[in-house]
Amino acid sequence: MSTFGFHPVKKPKHKRNKPTAKERGAISNEVYNAAMERSGGRCERCGSIKGLQCAHLIRRWQIDGKTTVKDVAMLCGPSVNTGTCHNWIDYTKDGKQWAVDFRDQLYEK
Numbered sequence: 272m273s274t275f276g277f278h279p280v281k282k283p284k285h286k287r288n289k290p291t292a293k294e295r296g297a298i299s300n301e302v303y304n305a306a307m308e309r310s311g312g313r314c315e316r317c318g319s320i321k322g323l324q325c326a327h328l329i330r331r332w333q334i335d336g337k338t339t340v341k342d343v344a345m346l347c348g349p350s351v352n353t354g355t356c357h358n359w360i361d362y363t364k365d366g367k368q369w370a371v372d373f374r375d376q377l378y379e380k
């Protein structure tokens with residue numbers, strides 16, 4: 272057993288104290304606007320201006336607390352379409368790695 276990776280957590284029977292993955296993953300208008308400003312209205316990977324979406328750089332359940340502008344990137348989408356950057360970071364190994372690296376860079380700044 273590795274200590275890295277999957278940590279099963281029992282669902283609380285009573286009231287939740289921690290925000291749900293959905294709540295942690297919610298992108299506020301503030302975060303969206305900050306990401307849009309940082310990106311200059313272009314996909315932060317390829318520079319496209321088409322179908323921009325605020326994409327999570329890490330899985331929602333990995334987010335501690337709330338999603339910040341450093342947890343997201345403006346990417347061309349939609350994520351369901353192959354060939355878009357949002358699809359690439361969500362569904363490919365290379366893309367996921369790019370997202371991790373990109374997020375690291377944001378946190379270093």
Ligand SMILES: [Zn+2]
Nearest residue numbers: 314317347356
């Ligand atoms: Zn793109």
